[in-house]
Amino acid sequence: MVWDWLFTYWPQLLYGLWITLVLLFLSMTLGMMLAVPIGLVQVTGPWWLKYPARGFCTFIRGTPLLIQLWLMYYGLGQIFPMIPGLRHSFLWPVLREGFFYAVLAFTLSTAGYEGEVMRGAFLGVPRGELEAARAIGMSPWQVLRRVWLPRALRQVLPTLNGETILQLKSTPLAYTVTVMDLMGATSMIRQDTYRIYEPLIFIAVIYMVITFIITKGFAWAERQVPVKR
Amino acid sequence: MTLTRRFVMAAAGAAAMVMAAGAAQADIKIGLSSEPYPPFSSKDASGTWVGWEIDFMNALCAEMGEKCTTEEVSWDGIIPALTAKKFDAIIASMSITPERKKTIDFTDMYYNSPALIIGPKDGDKDISPEHFKGKTFGVQVSTIHSNYIDKYFKPAGAEVKTYGTEDEAKADLAAGRVDYVMGDSLTLFTYLASDAGKACCEEKGFPPDDKEILGEGVGMGIRKEDTALKEKLNKAIHALSAKGTLTEISKKWGLDGQMKLASPQ
Amino acid sequence: MPDWLAKALTLLSWGPAGYGDELFHGALRTIEISALAYFLGLTIGALAATGKLYGPNWLKKLLNGYTTLVRAVPELVLLLLLYYAGTDMVNTLLGGFGKGPVEVNGMAAAVGVLGFVQGAYSTEVIRAAILAIPHGQLEAARAFGMGGPLMARRIIMPAMLPFAMPGLANLWLIVTKDSALVSVVGGIAELSLVTKQAAGVTKQYLLLYLVTAFIYLTITLFSNRIFNWLERMTRRGQRKLV
Structure with missing residues (x-):
């Protein structure tokens, strides 16, 4: 075991850690924001929203994330030359970065898995509570905002810890589309030093530490939410 | 009952196959x-x-x-x-x-065979390191070409994206996500002669040799x-x-x- | 027929001109790797769950370490680590038993790694399912004088399967998708690698990745049907839940 590379490459590793965490945070928050409407329309939406939402969840859950990521990055990249003016548009600085596709793919993945969870959570709210809310004259929007959504979200909260960790474990895929996350930094170290075990063991430990912190964080957050049983 | 028995046998069979697979x-x-x-x-x-x-x-x-x-x-x-x-x-x-x-x-x-740099069809054939300031190179990871870019073009202000395979770097050149690809001249000439290559790119020039990096x-x-x-x-x-x-x-x-x-x- | 459609059909055709047969064989390879890894995982899971429930304290700690490790470290990192280090480890282990070195080929390594990861998850599924068996059933078995192995085969296995089935079905879906990661290591012509190679040659990334996504989706949907049927089979003779 040789660890002297750590002294040379710690800035890259630190930057990689930052990218990994940003990827995780963005995809989880954006994904959850999408998951709520996707779950909701599957329960109450009109058919033209319900079926696309269901199809979306099935597709995301039934195909490997790696293929989804490559489909978006290399598949869309193949169409770019056919769109005139795209390279000079304001979107281009974003579209040319692998980071954007990684965030997109991971967000859609979270939305697909959590959309399914949210569907169950919306269904799991007792009917009586919704009827009571309606009976005291709440509009459908008020029912959703004051009763249905908060109750559903509270049911989902305990599963979020596990989902966040699963998402964290998916982030290394981003290095296959040129993102320099922790895994990308490791790949760079491997290229320069031909050391393969040590950098991988090192980031494995980092991932375990992040997992530990996430678990503790969620445990703390759950204690802050008052639940009356 | 038969189900459980089959279940156990299948599991044992799978384990045995994994062991045997290493023998050839x-x-x-x-x-x-x-x-x-x-x-x-x-x-x-x-x-x-x-x-x-x-x-x-x-x-x-x-x-x-x-x-x-x-x-x-x-x-x-x-x-x-x-x-x-x-x-x-x-x-x-x-x-x-x-x-x-x-x-x-x-x-x-x-x-x-010598190394080559290719880029989009714009007639600009300047391959001096200063010219690459702010430009992005696509290159396959762990290659002599990647090392060459690190030594000569990165200090001059070029950016680098590394790919697992060379075809991915070429795909991103065609997509416009990178400005140049450096690689072996023969594979890149083959690409330039293909339909995809003809549509997007042209030869930019042979970078000066460096035996220490590009090898012999x-x-x-x-x-x-x-x-x-x-x-x-x-x-x-x-x-x-x-x-x-x-x-x-x-x-x-x-x-x-x-x-x-x-x-x- | 429009030009692009004709091109797409040639690209996906069966035989030496197209990638249809390669993708099909890749899909079979994917199923093969997944099935072997799945059963390896189940074997590890069954043993580890038994160890976690009934084993001595040091074994419980060791197994907890194993499941924690796998659940916290990304599959890709484990895959790369075990793929390269695995051969060394196996040979060191065999050397300890006085056996000569073996060559671990790509297939065995991939199955081994995916099975190792699966094993950790199946441990938890099987452990939870065994804990869900009503206590009285086990006591009754003991009262009849059944020994450990007999009880495991006749009572625990059939009684825990209905509880484990949904979790095990889910694990199968996970392993079919995780097998795509093997393409990052290269070496086995499973669906993702075949697609990657074909896309690299033809530059038809969009079409090929879309087709491959739908092949995976088909595998998933088809597996769902089989597992639904299996779950019904394991629940035979049980009272229907509402």
């Missing part, structure tokens, strides 16, 4: 990179490997009278896979460099301790050269005269 032994195991790298090696639509290096490998094994089997592994893991004894020799257009020689050994050079030609990677294998492979390489087999293979792939081949001695 061949004379010489050749490691190939599992990516398309035409005209040297790529998988055609019928699922067979074809290319200059595949023909070279077959000729080499015939010359030695050995039975060769191949094992594919991704390019960025090919040296670790060699040292982990997943195979005995690498045939993957790997240049002999001082840096790689710290980890593995090489046979004598069997071909050599392509050799077969072998483990340092396998000196007997090295002798044997070297003998066969020079014999193929003396017989003119290497030139024949180059003619077959339309590369005659474009690449330097191994000497007869």
Whole structure:
């Protein structure tokens, strides 16, 4: 075991850690924001929203994330030359970065898995509570905002810890589309030093530490939410 | 009941198959990179490997009278896979460099071709390092070309994106996500001659040679301790050269005269 | 027929001109790797769950370490680590038993790694399912004088399967998708690697990745049907839940 590379490459590793965490945070928050409407329309939406939402969840859950990521990055990249003016548009600085596709793919993945969870959570709210809310004259929007959504979200909260960790474990895929996350930094170290075990063991430990912190964080957050049983 | 029994038997069977899978032994195991790298090696639509290096490998094994089997592994893991004894020799257009020689050994050079830079069709053929300031290079990871960019273009202000395979770097050049791709001239010329290459890109120029980084030609990677294998492979390489087999293979792939081949001695 | 459609059909055709047969064989390879890894995982899971429930304290700690490790470290990192280090480890282990070195080929390594990961998850599924068996059933078995192995085969296995089935079905879906990661290591012509190679040669990234996504989706949907049927089979003779 040789660890002297750590002294040379710690800035890259630190930057990689930052990218990994940003990827995780963005995809989880954006994904959850999408998951709520996707779950909701599957329960109450009109058919033209319900079926696309269901199809979306099935597709995301039934195909490997790696293929989804490559489909978006290399598949869309193949169409770019056919769109005139795209390279000079304001979107281009974003579209040319692998980071954007990684965030997109991971967000859609979270939305697909959590959309399914949210569907169950919306269904799991007792009917009586919704009827009571309606009976005291709440509009459908008020029912959703004051009763249905908060109750559903509270049911989902305990599963979020596990989902966040699963998402964290998916982030290394981003290095296959040129993102320099922790895994990308490791790949760079491997290229320069031909050391393969040590950098991988090192980031494995980092991932375990992040997992530990996430678990503790969620445990703390759950204690802050008052639940009356 | 039958269900549980079948369940147990299937599990035991699976475990046994995994154990047995490690048993096969061949004379010489050749490691190939599992990516398309035409005209040297790529998988055609019928699922067979074809290319200059595949023909070279077959000729080499015939010359030695050995039975060769191949094992594919991704390019960025090919040296670790060699040292982990997943195979005995690498045939993957790997240049002999001082840096790689710290980890593995090489046979004598069997071909050599210069590096090339390609970019979008804009007629701008300036390849001085200063010109690349703020431009992005696409390059395959763990290659001499990646090291070259790091040494000459990065300090001048160029950015680099590394890819697992060269075709991905080319795809991003076509998509416009990178401004230049640097790689082996023969693979890049093959790309420029293809429909995709014709539509997007052109040759920009040959960067000045640097033997320290770009190496002295392509050799077969072998483990340092396998000196007997090295002798044997070297003998066969020079014999193929003396017989003119290497030139024949180059003619077959339309590369005659474009690449330097191994000497007869 | 429009030009692009004709091109797409040629690209996906069966035989030496197209990639149809390669993709099909890749899909079979994917199923093969997944099935072997799945059953290896189940074997590890069954043993580890038994160890976690009934084993001595040091074994419980060791197994907890195993499941924690796998659940916290990304599959890709484990795959790369075990793929390269695995051969060394196996040989060191065999050397300890006085056996000569073996060559671990790509297939065995991939199955081994995916099975190792699966094993950790199946441990938890099987452990939870065994804990869900009503206590009285086990006591009754003991009262009849059944020994450990007999009880495991006749009582625990059939009784825990209905509880484990949904979790095990889910694990199968996970392993079919995780097998795509093997393409990053290269070496086995499973669906993702075949697609990657074909896309690299033809530059038809969009079409090929779309087709491959739908092949995976088909595998998933088809597996769902089989597992639904299996779950019904394991629940035979049980009272229907509402």
